[in-house]
Amino acid sequence: MRHGRPGPVFRAVVPSGRVATGRGGAARSAVVYLVALLASWMCAGVAAHAQNIGVRARVDRENIEEGGQTSLVVEVFGPTLGEVGPPDVSGITEFDIVGGPMTSNRFQWINGRTSATRSYTYLLRPRRTGSLRIPALGLLVNGRTFRTEAVNVEVYPAGSAGAPGPRPSPPGANPGAGGGPGRPARPGSSQSEGDGTAMVRVVADVDTRTAYVGQQVTLRVLLDTQTEILNLGMKDTPTFPGFWAEEIKLPENLELRRIVHGADTYSEYTLMKRALFPTGSGTLTIPPLSYQIQVRRRSQDPIESFFFTPTETITRRTEPIAIRIQPLPSGSRPEGFSGAVGNFTLAVTADRKDSRVNDAIGVKVRVTGEGNLNAVNALPLPDLSDFKQYAPKISSSTNVVADRLRGEKVWDYVLIPLAPGQQTIPPVRFSFFDAKAGTFRTVASPPLTIQVARGADGDAGTGAGLVAQRDVRQLRRDIRFIKQAPDGLRDRSLPMYRAPWFIALVLLPLAADLGLFTYTRTRDSQRAHARQRRERRARSLARRRLKEARRRMSPSTTRAFYAEVAQALTEYVAAKFDTSASGLTRDRIEDLLATRGAAEEDRRAFHRCLEACDYARFAPTSSGSEEMRRTLLAAEEILVRLERSLAA
């Protein structure tokens, strides 16, 4: 919401050399005045002579209501001032500084003597009620620090019986006397001594007390006065909660009108005009607007009137204005209505009617009429499939005609035709609420026909690069559609892991592996058993062979004898080591015996006996009986020793 500027300010008409202090006694006599003037000259002379610099602080109201404001004026005065720094206001903790510092300089030359005053004015708002204190403020003047006196301010609760009346000085200042409509200002008071301050009033009025949301309500603030206004300003920046405010500019020179209230004639000025647009429904209130007005005070003192301009500052406040705001009808709201309220026309124009593929066309959509178009943001031109469309440049402007805000909003589009032929921009629609008729209205433009020729290079606009690709937008969401069952329905309540076949398939490998394990263990066990039995029978088998050899121990059966002895030895080793006797060579026998820990001497004896048998079997000479007997004994001894060593 825009805030309006403060109202026009009357330039103070203060003659040079005169002080518009706002102070003034009620009935000072000419003699007293002359004495005071003389004393002032004397003091000024002394001060000038002593280069005396003085500072002081004062407030315009020492008794204020809670939430009110008071002006603090810090003045530095002296014959000449030189460099003056602003006062250090960091010590003001019980007030909020809501305005200032406003600096003003005053220079006087009287009878060859000069005096200068620089004042800093602050607007203070108390933070609490009670007796508040503005502490002594320090100023740096020509490198020296001066301190003002502390100032006390009494703050009363708002609306309390103890709320202060106007301060005796300035006379006639009557802050509480509002100048709203129906409440004429009181013509003076006992303190005003019949001056003219009460004949000033400020009135706010609106053109309608009921309106629709978005409909313009024109606020006007008028100043009626019977006295000369020297200065005027708003106390606070005006705010209009619940409204969009547009300023209606006033002429530089305020127009003066003469009006008559009863028997009195007033000069009337328009201080402010605002076009207010309600943003919500219900009862909205335009808050009071406060003005501080400096007026010329009528003085019965001719000397004062002659030498000075007696002035005073008064406050006038308008009455709050309640306006009933109705919502827009919801039943007949057209699609695409974007909130415009007023009376509008629509125009759609193209900068040319003939174009080529890829040649840009400018299309303007212009909405004009009475009402506020600032809130209208919807794009009026729909998506056009045959044009590449860029984001429009939007411009808007407002003007005021007969206190009614008129707006114009222009959407400036650039369209690029994508295909040759006769292309049409469809009608553009704009809907608004006509507050006067109380209905929605829709205005539409006629369709625009654009003749699009092929491009300069014969481009028919079918190139993929020209297509304005955009992401596919999800407009709405819904559940997915139902399913069909062409293959029939199946009951799947029994899960696979509970099906007997699944359990059987899980158990089957377990059983198979368990069976295999059992089988292999049994087989290995049987093999081991057979090996042990053969090993156990090795000795007896060898003895049987040796017994057979003993039976053949005769010269005629020498070869058979030695064959039996050799076989007894070989088969013994084969049985002991569970191997075949046919594949046993000397080296193999040596390895086997060595691995089982047979003594080397026994192994050597074994081989010697075996070699002796082989020699006797295949040598041409025959052995004697004694030789065979020794061989038999040696074989028996070897077997005994091997049996012993292998068993160990």
Added chain:
Amino acid sequence: MRPARAASALLLALWGAASLHPLIASTSKELFETGNSAYEQGRFQDAAAAYEKVVAYGVADPRVLYNLGNSYFKLGKLGSAILCYERVLRLDSSDQDARVNLEFARGLIRDRLQEPEIPYPVKAMKDVLDTLPLELVGLVFLCIYYLAASLLGALLLATGAVRRRVLGYGAAAAGLCAILAAGILYYKIQDRTSAHAIVMTDRVDVLSGPSSDNTVLFTVHEGTRLELRNRRDGWYQVSLPNAMSGWVPSESVERV
């Protein structure tokens, strides 16, 4: 005489069951198509009634439950619709349509539940596993399991050292894979058999104990999924993903 009579009764029962099955099958198919036709014409109440009859026949086909959920959704029965979609996913976790509809329906319930934070890799794996059908996981498990068992059997029969070593490594690797597949299958079974319930009434107060005079701890609304932790005298002890827990009347919720 008695055994003969019993045998006759058994035969009659078997014949009856055998003859009833195709009858049910044909009737349920017709009802299903009747429901589909009603749904397409916008008669969602009739469609739901037809699907309910199919379910009452004991035909737990995910497509029937899915269509029933859609009918409930169109009728505005959010809790019933969510219950049906949950049951569809229990029967067939790979049904993307049911998953999408369930997510859409969950977006309409009034309770917003904060799911516990899951690290990204775990969440990604969970999402993948959730979309795998239980049957597929079971078949993959069986394949790996049989491979491991075969290698183990060969190892038992093998004699050569090299062969035994190769078979041993192979059996160990296949065994590990089989254990992994068994874990995934277990997760799927747990997911299918986990005890959950859907709130079926517009709102239900969750109490601090299994009786109505207990303190109201919080309130849940139609369609919210609760984990069932205990049951006692017509009351369920339930909990939410954010560990809030309490008791609700069993008639206010429906077990998935």
